Amino acid sequence: MSQWLDSLTTWLSSNPQWLGFAVFLIACTECLAIVGIIIPGTFLLFAVAVLAGNGALSLGETLALAYCGGLLGDALSYATGRYFHQDIRRLPGLRHHPQWLAGAEIYFQRYGVASLLVGRFIGPLRPMLPMVAGMLNMPVGRFIAVSLLAAAGWVIAYLLPGWATGAALRLPLPEGFWQQAALLAGGLALVLFFSVHSSLREQRHASLLAAGLSLLLLFGLFIGWPRLTPLDQGLLALLQEQRSASLDQLMVLITRLGDLNNQLAAGILLCLLLALARQWRATLFAGGTLLGTAVANGALKAWFARSRPEVLLEPLGSFSFPSGHSSAAVAFFLVLGVLAGRGQPARLRLAWLLLACLPALSIAVSRVYLGVHWPSDIVAGALLAGSLCALSLSLTQRRTPLVALSAKVWWLVLPACLALLGVIATWHLSAGQLLYRY
Incomplete structure (x- = not known):
């Protein structure tokens, strides 16, 4: 496979006019039933994202392109399941590998719509679930809505790292x-590896281990951030190179989702709704995580007193390290991800956490894009929130695990919180765009 992959990337490097089609086609096949496995x-x-980031595609x-390709793969898989129904088991490939289906x-029968959202990030399930949805007559409108949302998170998680790597290789x-970059990435990888490993093995103190490892890396950043100037300046320059008027508007909207007032309102609403539903331990977990993160972030900002990058016409007056938007967003969405995964298998719990991290990651990246934070600021903010979330979960589950929220509670909590965030973020959006002029 390595030789074949090298040949493909070499050919695409020599023929960059075909790279866009390659991104579209590979994304489509990755989401296409049977073929994607x-x-x-x-x-x-x-590989193609690295080539694209090297200057061939923005x-x-x-x-x-990847988004459209993934949607086409979903649609073809769904249509196949809808057309063949139970006869689909006779298709080539499935006759000899019935376990794929x-x-x-x-998975689909157990988790329904959630399986399409979470299964998008689980390799063997990704190409098969849309076909199963069609086979079991999931309504077309519902499938399209879920597919549009899941594909958006998927392209960010799977394409952005490769594209950023290619762009970094191109820039001086x-x-x-x-x-x-290798040192920080290695530290983050170790934290993720041991945290995921302990969770998959259902170890009793998995949350406490994740909290400890995150805090250890965070302390390393506390000590080493003054020496990370090359990394901070390089990543900041990389994102500033991508600026455009249309992307600026999108990033301002995304960053406003993490504004202090917005996150405060959403956090209070979340805790109130959980309390009204008599989910006392979930309320304690959410409140402890959100309040602890806010207090710790404010104290650390005052302690380190780090200046922000000088990108805006009128730089923000508050301190930079760690990022308040990053920590607040990661705390809020991680709380939602943890609550969504209660009572489910370890792999599904981790997939919910990954899904929850995508909007938080978008908010964090928007801060560097807009030139108001250094990259190490947002990493520190994320580690702070992640460690406090894991610590709060460990304390809440000290005796018995958190129980799963009922579907009725979820349909009360999730739409209300997300709607509130969306309304506040879009309110007076033009004023926010003026704030981030550069």
């Missing part, structure tokens, strides 16, 4: 950038 689409997507073009069918970055 056979073809190593994840590796191919990363970030917006890369994400848009059986696993996705069990400061000396020491790659060493610092």
Whole structure:
């Protein structure tokens, strides 16, 4: 496979006019029933994203092409299931590998709409679930709505890292950038590996381990952030190069989702709704995480007193390290992800957390894009929120695990909180755009 992949990337490097089509086609096949299991689409997507980031395609073009390709793969898979119904088991490939369909069918019947959202990030399930949805007559409108949402998160998670790598290879970055990037990425990878490993093994103190590892890396950032200038300046320059008027408007909207007042309102609403539903331990967990993160972030900002980048025409007056938007967003969405995963298998709990991290990551990246934070600020903010969320969960589950929220409670909590965030974020949006002029 390595030789074949090298040949493909070499050919695309020599023929960049075909790169956009390759991104679209690979994304489509990665989400296409049966084919997506056979073809190593994840590796191919990363490879073509690196080539795109190296100057052939802009970030917006890369994400848009992959998004459309993924949607086409979903639609073809759904249509196949809808057309063949139970006869689909006789199709080539499924006759000899019935477990491919059986696993996705069990997953879909157990979790319904949520399976399409979360299963998008689980390799063997991703291409099969849309076909199962069609086979079991999921309404077309509902499938389209879920597919549009899931594909958006999927392209960010799967294409953005590769594109950013390609762009970083192209730019003249400061000396020491790659060493610092490797060191920080290695630290984050170790935290994620041991946290995920302990969760999958259902270890009793998995949350406490995740909190401890996150705090350990956070303390490293507390000590080392003054020495991360090459990394901070390089990543900031990388994102500033992508600025455009249309993307500026989108990023201002995204960043307003993480504004203090917005997050405060959403957090209070979340806790009130959980309390009204008599979910006392969930209320304690959510309130402890959100309040602890807000207090700790404010104290740390005052302690380190780090200046912001000088990008805006009128720089913000508050301190920079750690990022308040990053910590607040990660805390809020992680709380939702943790609550969504209660009572479910470990892999599904982790997938819910991954899904919850996507909007938080978007808010964090928007802060660097808009030039109001250094990259190390948002990493520190995310680690702070993640460690306090894990610690709060560990304390809340000290004796018995948190129980799963009922569907009735979820349909009360989730739409209300997200709607409130959306309304407040779009309110006086033009004033926000003036604030971030550069």
